[in-house]
Each structure stands twice: as structure tokens, then as C-alpha cells.
Amino acid sequence: MAEATGIPAHIAVIMDGNGRWAQKRGLSRSEGHRAGTRTAKALVTRCRELGVRHLTLYTFSRENWSRPKDEVGLIFDLLVEYLRGELQSLLDQDIRLTVLGELADLPFVARQVLSMVMEKTAGCRSMTLNLALNYSGREEILRACRGLAEKGLRGAEITEAAFVQELYTAGQPDPDLIIRTSGELRLSNYLLFQAAYAEFYFTETLWPDFDAAELERALADYQSRQRRFGKTGEQVLPG
Numbered sequence: 001m002a003e004a005t006g007i008p009a010h011i012a013v014i015m016d017g018n019g020r021w022a023q024k025r026g027l028s029r030s031e032g033h034r035a036g037t038r039t040a041k042a043l044v045t046r047c048r049e050l051g052v053r054h055l056t057l058y059t060f061s062r063e064n065w066s067r068p069k070d071e072v073g074l075i076f077d078l079l080v081e082y083l084r085g086e087l088q089s090l091l092d093q094d095i096r097l098t099v100l101g102e103l104a105d106l107p108f109v110a111r112q113v114l115s116m117v118m119e120k121t122a123g124c125r126s127m128t129l130n131l132a133l134n135y136s137g138r139e140e141i142l143r144a145c146r147g148l149a150e151k152g153l154r155g156a157e158i159t160e161a162a163f164v165q166e167l168y169t170a171g172q173p174d175p176d177l178i179i180r181t182s183g184e185l186r187l188s189n190y191l192l193f194q195a196a197y198a199e200f201y202f203t204e205t206l207w208p209d210f211d212a213a214e215l216e217r218a219l220a221d222y223q224s225r226q227r228r229f230g231k232t233g234e235q236v237l238p239g
């Protein structure tokens with residue numbers, strides 16, 4: 001039986017609970033998102049130090065557009081502030097930034113800053129930071145189908161290898177570990193195709209409180225699992 005002894009090559013996170021964190025403290029939701037951004041920043045650095053090669057953060061889902069306009073605006077303002085403030089640090093840490101999701105519908109300034117940071121960090125190799133933005137797992141699957149259709153592939157040519165090339169994560173391994181904070185036990189349209197063999201870690205901790213010790217707990221839990229990838233009794237060591 002295989003034990004997941006290593007550091008996951010790819011960790012994907014659903015950062016949930018900013019609003020409840022703020023409410024518990026009598027703060028505005030904005031303050032919750034601000035605190036959540038600080039947590040995200042620290043997690044990026046910690047994962048890079050631990051040797052995680054791919055980190056995906058669910059930053060804004062396609063469904064999040066239905067939140068109040070002010071809140072949506074604030075999340076993108078925070079994103080822009082984060083990217084501007086972190087560019088040098090990403091370069092120093094050799095971290096490449098990419099986006100999973102439809103960039104075209106994002107606010108103009110966010111698009112501009114994202115494009116600039118993606119371009120400047122394109123050569124970084126130590127870790128890839130994927131921000132899932134305006135992301136929907138179902139839409140990603142449909143988009144991949146459209147991509148294959150546009151290439152004129154016939155049924156027999158639509159293999160898993162051809163399909164994954166059409167996903168936003170093309171060229172990256174599937175997530176080994178998916179973490180969701182705040183006690184919600186759902187996948188919420190996140191990485192639906194890529195999550196096929198992921199291990200899940202759910203915690204009651206609200207996102208702004210997800211610190212290095214919480215990450216250690218998630219990793220210890222992951223490392224205690226047996227990953228079989230649908231097989232029985234074989235040694236399957238994760239990357």
C-alpha cells in the first residue's frame with residue numbers, strides 16, 4: 001500500500017470564510033478579504049519553501065460575479081494591489097504566475113496587471129502559482145471540447161492526452177491535494193476534471209486563519225493517506 005510520504009507536487013486551495021472571519025470580529029467583509037489576501041501571500045511563500053511545484057488558489061469563481069458590485073470591485077482591487085506589491089517577490093522566489101479562467105471578462109486594470117506579471121514571471125521555474133479567476137470547472141471542460149472540435153478531431157482521436165492539452169492547466173500535473181477551509185464540504189465547480197484522484201482536506205478553520213501550522217496539519221494528514229489511484233495493494237508514491 002502506498003503512503004503519500006512526500007510533499008504534494010500540486011496543492012489547490014479553496015480559500016473560504018473571509019466573510020465569516022470578519023463578521024466574528026465585527027469587521028467589514030472588506031477587512032476579511034484583506035486578511036485573506038495576507039494569508040494567501042504567506043501561503044505562496046511557505047509552499048515555495050517546502051518545494052511545492054504548483055499552487056492553485058481559487059480566487060474568483062464565475063459564480064462570484066453575483067456578489068454585490070462593491071465586493072466584486074474590492075476583490076479585484078485587492079488582486080491588483082497584491083500583484084503590484086508582489087511582483088518583485090515573485091521574481092526573487094522564481095515563481096511563475098498563470099491564470100486559470102477567462103481573462104477577457106475581468107476588469108481592465110486587473111487584466112493589464114495580470115498580463116504584465118505573467119509576462120515578467122514567464123521564465124520562473126521554481127513554482128507555478130495559478131490564480132483561478134473567473135473560473136468554472138464545467139466551463140473549462142466545455143471549452144476543452146470546443147477546442148478539440150475546432151481542431152477537427154474525430155471521436156477516436158479524442159484521448160485523455162489530447163483533452164488535457166485543452167485545459168487551462170495544460171502541461172501541469174493534476175492536484176495531489178485539495179484544501180478547503182471554513183467547514184464547507186463541496187468542490188464548488190473547482191478543477192472538476194483535474195480532481196479525479198486528488199486527496200481532499202477539509203478544515204473548519206476560516207481562510208484568514210489558515211497559517212503555516214494549519215498547512216503543516218494538512219500536509220501531515222495528506223502524508224498519512226494511502227493513494228491507490230484506483231489500484232489495489234500496489235506501491236504508488238506521489239510526486
Ligand code: FPP
Nearest residue numbers: 015016017018019020033036037040079082
Ligand atoms: C471566500 O470568502 C473568498 C473569496 C470569495 C475569494 C476572495 C479571496 C481573497 C480576497 C484572497 C485573495 C487572494 C489573492 C491571491 C489576491 P467568502 O467571502 O466566501 O467568505 P464567507 O463564505 O465567510 O462569506
